[in-house]
Amino acid sequence: MDAVNTDLSALRGKYAGAAAYLDGSFMPLAEAKIPVTHWGYRRSDVTYDVVGVKDGRFFRLDDHIKRFRASMTALHMDPPESDEEIRDILMKLVLMADVRDAYVSMECLRASPAPGALRHPASCRAYLSCSAVPWISIITPEMEVRGMHLIVSKVRRMPVDSFDPRVKNFMWGDLTESLFEAKAAGADFAVLLDHDGNVTEGPGFNVFCITDGVVATPIRGGLDGITRKSVFELCEELGLKLEVREVSEDELRNADEIFTSTTAGGIMPASRLDGRIFGNDRPGPISMKLKEAFWAKRAQGWHGTDIL
Incomplete structure (x- = not known):
């Protein structure tokens, strides 16, 4: 995972407005791409969670990560990142996006089987796709x-x-x-x-x-x-x-x-x-x-x- 140990002071505003973490790397959200062959896209083989940030403060962050982990476990998904690393990634994304009120999403999705591998979800590795964007409300x-x-x-x-x-x-x-x-x-x-x-x-x-x-x-x-x-x-x-x-x-x-x-x-x-x-x-x-x-x-x- 690149940038996981980067000095936090250097992160603020790095990808101002919308930041992403995809399969081990941080990047601007616009550069985060999911291959169309991956089962996360083709079969909706994804679980996710969303946590809100208000006035520079996450709300019930650990509760959301705990539920996210439970969903991943239920779907037999085991990405390489620990809960503490996921917490760290989400923190850094909000700093990179430089937004005080944020909508922060975490997803875990399955890739596709390697050539020659059995076409079964157990043959697909799971990886994370996370992002932070300005706050989104479903009500007007x-x-x-x-x-x-x-x-x-x-x-x-x-x-x-x-x-x-x-x-x-x-x-x-x-x-x-x-x-x-x-x-x-x-x-x-x-x-x-x-x-x-x-x-x-x-x-x-x-x-x-x-x-x-x-x-x-x-x-x-x-x-x-x-x-x-x-x-x-x-x-x-x-x-x-x-x-x-x-x-x-x-x-x-x-x-x-x-x-x-x-x-x-x-x-x-x-x-x-x-x-x-x-x-x-x-x-x-x-x-x-x-x-x-x-x-x-x-x-x-x-x-x-x-x-x-």
């Missing part, structure tokens, strides 16, 4: 004010006995189709159900509903989100009852409030579901209390790791 300033407009998708989420959704992956066929369905309905995003009619997740976010002051979120069918974990902690701190269990479609539709959570947006309240208007067509009071607490604590350094 308008959505921040009015709340997200959601639909319940007709597309069912991929069954958990086909692939474990707790392993982050690029198999977004169902999620992508739900986004087009939401767009056609004039909504922002969709919530997907499982084949039993229970809520799972949306494209890139976990889902919560609030009924009679009780916060509920699905126990299965979605990613174990890092921001979701933060919501659990906030509920305990704020004295809010939280239930992790099956959430039916009817419960979601009849809830008092709905909000979602993701790295690329934090806590994101909704104000409509399939045209039903919640409250005064604005984010609900409990959702807003959680959102405000989340960002206030982030500003104070909660679960933060300063960039050197």
Whole structure:
């Protein structure tokens, strides 16, 4: 790995705006290329994770790396970099990009079998592709004010006995189709159900509903989100009852409030579901209390790791 031991003071702004680490080397993001023959491209044989940086501080960096390692292990991927080296790489990428608010991605993908080798994933080496770019949010300033407009998708989420959704992956066929369905309905995003009619997740976010002051979120069918974990902690701190269990479609539709959570947006309240208007067509009071607490604590350094 070149530059892993480079003096940190020499790194700031080296690849200003967008920096990458690919298969052992640092470079400008524009130069990071994945061969089209690699199975990471041809078969979506990839796992990934994304960590946010705000005001020069990573949020829950070690939690993200731990989840990334668990995903790699589940997919039989073992790149040469240790967790500590991955941490070091991500730090250096943010310095190289010289951005205070950053979207930092880490991916592990499989190459292709060597000539003559058995065409089996065990024959493909795994390697890292990481990058740091200016912060990306999945919600617009308008959505921040009015709340997200959601639909319940007709597309069912991929069954958990086909692939474990707790392993982050690029198999977004169902999620992508739900986004087009939401767009056609004039909504922002969709919530997907499982084949039993229970809520799972949306494209890139976990889902919560609030009924009679009780916060509920699905126990299965979605990613174990890092921001979701933060919501659990906030509920305990704020004295809010939280239930992790099956959430039916009817419960979601009849809830008092709905909000979602993701790295690329934090806590994101909704104000409509399939045209039903919640409250005064604005984010609900409990959702807003959680959102405000989340960002206030982030500003104070909660679960933060300063960039050197």
